[in-house]
Amino acid sequence: MRLAMISEHASPLAALGGVDAGGQNAHVAALAAELARQGHDVRVYTRRDEEDVPETVAVRGFEVVHVPAGPPSALPKDDLLPHMGAFAEWMAADWHASGMPDVAHAHFWMSGLAGVTAGRACDVPVVQTYHALGTVKRRHQGAADSSPEHRTAYERQLGRVVDRVIVQCRDEERELTGMGVPRERMTLVPSGVDLDLFRPDGPAVPRGERPRILTVGRMVERKGYAELIRALALVPDAELVVVGGPPPGRLPDDPYARRLRALAAECGVAHRVSFTGAVPVADVPRWYRSADVLAATPWYEPFGLTPLEAMACGVPVVATAVGGLTDTVVDGVTGDLVPPRDPRALAAVLRRLLADDVRRVSQGAAALDRARRVYGWPTIAGRLADVYAETAHAFADTTDVREAVA
Numbered sequence: 001m002r003l004a005m006i007s008e009h010a011s012p013l014a015a016l017g018g019v020d021a022g023g024q025n026a027h028v029a030a031l032a033a034e035l036a037r038q039g040h041d042v043r044v045y046t047r048r049d050e051e052d053v054p055e056t057v058a059v060r061g062f063e064v065v066h067v068p069a070g071p072p073s074a075l076p077k078d079d080l081l082p083h084m085g086a087f088a089e090w091m092a093a094d095w096h097a098s099g100m101p102d103v104a105h106a107h108f109w110m111s112g113l114a115g116v117t118a119g120r121a122c123d124v125p126v127v128q129t130y131h132a133l134g135t136v137k138r139r140h141q142g143a144a145d146s147s148p149e150h151r152t153a154y155e156r157q158l159g160r161v162v163d164r165v166i167v168q169c170r171d172e173e174r175e176l177t178g179m180g181v182p183r184e185r186m187t188l189v190p191s192g193v194d195l196d197l198f199r200p201d202g203p204a205v206p207r208g209e210r211p212r213i214l215t216v217g218r219m220v221e222r223k224g225y226a227e228l229i230r231a232l233a234l235v236p237d238a239e240l241v242v243v244g245g246p247p248p249g250r251l252p253d254d255p256y257a258r259r260l261r262a263l264a265a266e267c268g269v270a271h272r273v274s275f276t277g278a279v280p281v282a283d284v285p286r287w288y289r290s291a292d293v294l295a296a297t298p299w300y301e302p303f304g305l306t307p308l309e310a311m312a313c314g315v316p317v318v319a320t321a322v323g324g325l326t327d328t329v330v331d332g333v334t335g336d337l338v339p340p341r342d343p344r345a346l347a348a349v350l351r352r353l354l355a356d357d358v359r360r361v362s363q364g365a366a367a368l369d370r371a372r373r374v375y376g377w378p379t380i381a382g383r384l385a386d387v388y389a390e391t392a393h394a395f396a397d398t399t400d401v402r403e404a405v406a
């Protein structure tokens with residue numbers, strides 16, 4: 001198949017760990033690479049956000065196309081909506097020039113708007129993955145949520161007009177159903193994990209005697225780092241390593257990192273907490289392998305790749321029971337689930353796990369087994385390719401009707 005991936009803010013070429021570059025970038029990059037490996041022709045459309053980039057970059061068997069829409073400079077994703085019309089128009093012209101895709105797969109709601117606009121103009125069916133929902137973000141962030149005003153209305157409408165919605169977990173399916181998107185329009189396919197990169201064997205970052213709790217992610221408040229630091233005060237002897245955030249050189253001046261350091265000092269655990277700053281994805285497995293447990297403790301999480309990555313390295317996961325984490329982590333088997341924003345409950349579970357070698361080793365083994373059995377990219381991309389084929393087929397069946405109406 002000829003496939004157009006649309007990922008307006010999340011380029012598969014971006015360095016991960018900063019404020020706006022995380023799971024979606026990793027997801028799009030890995031999915032595109034695996035689909036290309038399975039013989040599909042994949043072009044990923046992402047907004048051009050710097051002056052000096054070539055229009056098209058070939059990487060891992062697929063092409064990244066930099067779409068000129070808005071200024072050629074970095075913009076927060078919440079400021080991109082006004083540029084989606086230009087994005088759609090340019091992409092439609094590119095489809096005319098380079099060949100119509102069989103299916104367009106939009107990632108994030110704004111990509112969906114561009115996808116539907118171009119898709120309608122060019123008779124291309126559109127598959128939608130949200131990656132995150134405005135309604136959940138608003139519920140947790142309230143006034144701090146800087147999403148465009150009508151995000152939730154757009155998301156609801158998209159769910160009704162695209163040709164198929166891919167949900168990544170049961171919680172997302174529930175949320176969308178509650179918003180009025182019919183369940184029969186959805187297919188559940190979780191994200192995958194790169195099993196070649198994330199594996200138990202290989203180098204590990206050196207460590208000392210203290211039990212190591214690791215957390216990995218973008219350094220934003222909703223990831224729950226403050227709760228983790230508070231919990232650490234109740235887990236004697238253990239150390240906490242926080243991977244992610246701005247590049248190491250900019251870490252000392254980062255306001256949020258400073259607040260977290262101050263909190264660690266206030267809780268009397270500053271000597272047991274360290275921050276690495278952003279780590280290149282190729283080096284992240286070394287950190288997982290060095291850990292006794294991965295703690296993923298967000299307030300909410302649309303999917304959450306880091307628990308899967310740790311599981312694929314054979315590391316048990318203590319996670320908050322939110323969003324996608326309730327699907328990936330099997331409570332008491334591949335790790336433990338705890339309520340969100342509850343440092344005491346988190347500390348109790350961490351203490352139990354760190355004190356119990358048998359529990360840790362058996363959960364690590366079960367985690368590895370689950371990651372390999374369910375979440376490998378060849379399996380997940382193959383399932384998505386089946387969805388694309390079914391969607392293209394159903395769309396072709398309606399060609400006569402669409403032509404008659406036109």
Ligand code: UDP
Nearest residue numbers: 016017022023026244278279281304305306
């Ligand atoms: N990551 C990375 N370097 C860092 C921090 C994070 O490569 O310093 C990667 C991490 O391995 C994972 C992604 O960024 O692949 C984070 O994805 P997740 O779904 O956990 O969270 P999101 O960023 O989407 O909220």
